[in-house]
Amino acid sequence: MNLDDYPEQDGKKVWLSEDETQRLLETAEEGKPQLAMAIGVRCGLRTDEIVRVAPDDVADTDAGTMLRIWESAKTGEYRETPIPTDLASQIRAASEFGDAPGDEALIDVSTRTLRRWMDQTTATLREQTGDAGWQYVGMHDLRRTWATQLRSADVDAMVVLDWGGWSDLETFLDHYRGTHTPEAQRRERAKVDWL
Numbered sequence: 001m002n003l004d005d006y007p008e009q010d011g012k013k014v015w016l017s018e019d020e021t022q023r024l025l026e027t028a029e030e031g032k033p034q035l036a037m038a039i040g041v042r043c044g045l046r047t048d049e050i051v052r053v054a055p056d057d058v059a060d061t062d063a064g065t066m067l068r069i070w071e072s073a074k075t076g077e078y079r080e081t082p083i084p085t086d087l088a089s090q091i092r093a094a095s096e097f098g099d100a101p102g103d104e105a106l107i108d109v110s111t112r113t114l115r116r117w118m119d120q121t122t123a124t125l126r127e128q129t130g131d132a133g134w135q136y137v138g139m140h141d142l143r144r145t146w147a148t149q150l151r152s153a154d155v156d157a158m159v160v161l162d163w164g165g166w167s168d169l170e171t172f173l174d175h176y177r178g179t180h181t182p183e184a185q186r187r188e189r190a191k192v193d194w195l
Helices: 018-027 032-043 085-096 111-129 132-136 139-152 157-164 169-175 182-189
Strands: 002-005 012-015 058-061 064-069 079-082
Touching: 012 132, 012 139, 018 032, 018 111, 018 139, 032 085, 032 111, 032 139, 058 085, 064 085, 079 157, 111 132, 111 139, 139 157, 157 169
Parallel strands: none
Antiparallel strands: 002 012, 058 064, 064 079
8 A cells, every 4th residue: 555644634545456455345334334335446436425426426438337427526516436236236236125215315325424334344454464555545545546447557547537527737747646546656666676
């Protein structure tokens, strides 16, 4: 995991590797906690957007299956972001099996509850792994991880901005994009014989 100090507050920004992302999702309590974290790290939503996702928000478009954010929590604007097929199926299934009507939020909890779920999951991971870095992982770090993983996979920065709802490249670069994912760093290290 990559960690970086916040410039003007306690704590650290965190960017998870893909292995750490998988471990987080596997450790989260099944059901709403796991679904909330998957939406955060696989779709890049903000916490107050996660709690408003409804089955009807998953749409098949010419660009592929997308998750529609009808009103961004921060800007009030509409946007679409790609959603993995398995996650889209899981959200759609909730409506089909009566867990939530198509237009009602699946994760109908407060953002405080999301933070509590994350705290419980990361406490378990810290205990299991002995890695103190887990204590710094919060819900917003999932959005950070998502953006950095996209850029490290060479997704065009302007497309990442559009999907994430950022209005300018400077904000994205200053606050969300990490240096590079651990996978990208390993790729680059392999180019140097003595590393």
